[in-house]
Every structure is written in structure tokens, then in C-alpha cells.
Amino acid sequence: MSRTKKKIYTIINPVSGTRSKKDIPEMTAAIDPREYEVHILMTGYEGHATQIAKDAVRDGVDCVIAVGGDGTINEVAKALVNTDVVLGIIPSGSGNGLARDLNIPLNYTKALEIIKQGNVARIDYGVANGHIFFCTCGVGFDALVSEKVLNQSARGKLMYVKSMLDVYVNFKPEYYKVTTPDGNFSDTSFLITCANASQYGNNGFIAPEADMQDGKMNIAILRSLPPMNIAQTAIQLVSKNISNNSNLLEIVTSEALIERESEGVMHLDGNAIHTDKDICVKIIRQGLKILIPEEVEKPKFDPQSFLTNITRWI
């Protein structure tokens, strides 16, 4: 008697990151063909990955493999939360924050091996004014940089650095009031980041202690960033030492209300959107099933990769 095969959808964002993805359809199609029926789908536009992932849920697919960066993973995963469909990741973006945080290798073959191992974990996700995020969301400087990047036709690190400088020179800190069950804050700030994952991507650790399975977020509030502190703060970000920054305050909590002076931009997993003056952020505990390495041990600070990280950020 023939057994029904399990179904996998592989969703590939052809424009994410800079690495070629030409081998990925063949690689994923070769996942044990006796057991699995693999469908390969390319995204054609922004938001398409969510549509395909919703179809996957409706079609009773067992696993969706997202091939892209944090933006693509966000689009796919938000359709899978609170379902039994498991997310697999082949990191192929620019920052790859979620994959790095979960110790998923950036190498395609190794990432596929993790998927084949079939170790399913559950991770938390965040909701900010109804918008789902998995890594970080926030307001202030990094939200404005995300918005600037979104409006550029060029891509690449140079454009990113230029956008940061453009935003920095015109930056006016806003006044925020943050109310949580675990502590409050009110003052002007350079940025406020709600971190479910410990990093923005590219090993820029804004909340090195954040844990994606604890039902909480680490709210990192950087009160100011004077020019003479920029280099030191960049070093602290890549060396997981941002807690030594005297301008940083952290609140670990499961929900928060962020009030600001007017409506404006907010970023979610590096993508900028416009939202209300007040932002309600909540963490939903372990609402996403995901394939991760069996031994999830967070990488410790590695002095050898330090220079590489610094080069990436500056």
C-alpha cells in the first residue's frame, strides 16, 4: 500500500542577499524523495512569501523552508505561527539575524543538514501594534535607518553605511515613555529596541542575553550616542558587550507600551513601517515551530571573528 508523502514547500526569495541560489531548488528537491514531496516556489514581489506560506498551511504542508534573509523569514514565519507547520531556514540574506541567533549555519549544505536532522523546537515571537516580528522591533535611530535603506534603489554595505551617516547627522532624539510590568523609562532616547533575538543580524548584538524561548523580550534603550562614543559602541555591539555601555538601559519583560510624541516609523526585523504614536509590544511564548541544530549552544565571543565583525559593521 502506498503511503502519503510528507509535503515540503521551499520558498526562495531571488533578490535577498548577494549569494547565488541557483543550486537550492535541486538541493531541497533531493530531500529523501521516498518520504517527501518537495515544491519549489520563487517569490515575485514583497509580501509574496506570506501568501505562499498561507497556501502551504491551507494545503496541509508539513514543513516550509524559507530561503532568504530576515525579511523573507518574517514573511514566511508569520503565516506559520500557532500552526503545526514547521519552519526550516536556509539563510541567504544580508544580515541573517535569526539564523545566526539560532546557530543555523550560513552554508547552504550545512543548513539543509539541520533541516534533515528534523530537530523541532518552539521559539517565541513578538507582536508590535499587530505586526509580527521574530528578531527585533524598535523605534528611533535604527528604525529611521531601515526606512532610509528601504527607499534606496542601490544595495550593499556602502549604501548602508551612507544611510546610517545621513540619518545620524540629521538625527533628533525623541521623547519616549516605556511602561512595562518589570520597569519603566521616560526620557529622550537614541533608540529603543525590543529584542526577542539577541542580535540585529551580522552579529550586531543589541541584547546579548535575549533568549528566544523564555517568553520575554529584552528592551534595550540607548539613551544617546555622541560622536565620540560611536566606535566604542560598534565594538561593544560585535563583542557582545553592549551592557557595558553607560548609556544603555535594559528591561526584560513580556509586554510593553512605548509612547512617543507623534506617530512615525518603526522597524520589524529590519523592515520599516509607519505606525501609531503609541506602540504596544507583546511576546507570544513558543508560538513558532522551527528546525534548529540539536545542540543549541550560543557561540561565545570569538576574538578571531572580532575583526571580521568590525569590518562588517563599520
Ligand SMILES: Nc1ncnc2c1ncn2[C@@H]1O[C@H](COP(=O)(O)OP(=O)(O)OP(=O)(O)O)[C@@H](O)[C@H]1O
Ligand atoms: N521577487 C522579489 N522582488 C523584489 N523584492 C522581493 C521579492 N521577493 C521578496 N522580496 C522582498 O525582498 C526583501 C528583502 O529580503 P530579505 O530581508 O530576505 O533579504 P536581505 O535584506 O538581503 O536580508 P536580511 O533581512 O537578513 O538583511 C523582503 O522585504 C521581501 O519582501
